[in-house]
Amino acid sequence: MPSQVTRLRATMIGATAVLMWSTLGLFGAASGGVPPFLLNALCFGIAGLGATAWLALRGRLVLMRQPCRVYGFGILGLFGFHFFYFTAIRNAPPVDANLINYTWPLLIVVFSAFLPGERLKIQHVAGTLLGLGGAALLILRGDGLALDGDAAPGYFAAVASALFWSGYSVLSRRLGSVPTEAVAGFCLGTSLLSVAAHLVFETTVWPQGTGEWSAVLGLAAFPVGLAFFVWDIGVKRGDIQVLGAFAYTAPVSSTLLLIVFGFGDFTLVVMAACALVTLGALVAAKDMLFGRFTKKTGGVAAGERVEE
Template sequence: MQHTKGNILGLLTIFLWSTLALFTVYSGNIPPFELLSISFFIASLIGVLMLKKQKRSFASLKTIPLKAYIIGVSGLFGYHFFYFLAIKNAPAVEANLLNYLWPLLIVLFSALLPNEKLKWFHILGTILALIGAFLLVLKDGSLEFDTKYTLGYAFALAAALIWSSYSVISKTLTHVPTFAVTGFCIITAILSFIAHLIFEQSITPSITELLAAVMLGLGPVGGAFYLWDFALKNGDIKILGSLAYLAPLLSTLILVLVGVSKMTTSIALACLFIVLGSIISSKQYLKTIINLLFKS
């Protein structure tokens, strides 16, 4: 039951991540690290409410092992830090494509975990989804890996490696309760604010921009991390890694629906590859997933 619940919450996390682009668009001119500090502040409040609901004191965060804090903060802050550096130091298309290697890396790295087996359909499905992500990121633009952007590409690869490693290592930390993410978010909010002061010029956000930042904290850059932690520790990490490619797909479709982007042939092909890849990689659980969808 926990296994199925983990997979469902993992899918919900992916849906939340798909709103990232939409709320980022509406966040307007808020600098990246200022936006992160606001979002992770909201995420921290979610964790505090979680502690209260579980009748735990704030001091409960002191019981979390230092190792878990190092892994958690490295994952949350490290990923976003290198991702934003990548966007600043390389063309967005190429940086995003390299960043979208993280779901594939999750599937591959999961083979290193005890009692985990990588089967042919996991690899095939993830590769098809990666092709879809490639088409999605490319759209009608050009793709050229220029050596002058090597540093930016390195940052994007670092981001992909950090998030995939964090996700796979989290699978081994089943003894660490999900409320520990509260501590990770608090430290990440502080580090993001420090990075903002070092790298950026502060702005006063408008009401719309501030609401978008709050929504990011409630969803894709905040609340989603609690769900992802539970999903990783209880669900099937290979399935979750493959399904993660639905995030950029759904994100693009949401932008199309609200009129920010337009449907193109490459987006349609991306839909086909990502959905096909996700179905193939989830082959052994397909019947269970269909039953869950129709029963709910």
């Protein structure tokens, strides 16, 4: 990453993570019957090793040398989110668990108000709520919430997954001096913990054939790889509230990709969800779109430089 980056550019870089996460459904569907924690271990392992090799070739491996507390934070954030998410969808109706989990963008927007130099504006809240409405419409598809009492552990796990990812994203801002290169170590640590979880909870099923292995490599390259590096840039140096609202484009984009590749149909519900999420993102990014970033104490105005 360049040594200097503007707030606007950092926001745009971070937004590419959301676009990459929209391919999760497509690549996941093509990866066959590989159990979640094993898939997690493979993808984070490949991504971490690839990033480490790239840093070594560029002579930047030294940037991965960080205090244990930094690695503890990063690994706990990445692994904790995935652990609780997989636990949620196994112990609660997947639709309900997915919807509860997708409160994390809203939580990012709310929690960001407590960051130094940040101020929560009405358009951030309104835009994020519109996005949540669009995601809910898409996920529920008219089925409604089941809220089965026997699935309470799964619901709690879904809440935990949302809290882990929103907490990781917001608190990353407080570690602005930690270089993004350290994310390579986060990925490697997450892979190791995922191996342990796989051995405890799952039966091993490896990818079969070139197609499934290609899907695993696609996951490792983008939604379970590069996405976490660009997200780190975005949440540390960009407009975290705009990123939170924009995150609701992920379930919509994912659905549209599945439709394009023949895994679903384009319906009025999908169209309405697209409209709500798009409107929400536009509302939340009003200041950015019209170039009216305001200079905040400890914050950065558009066009100003942020030193790494």
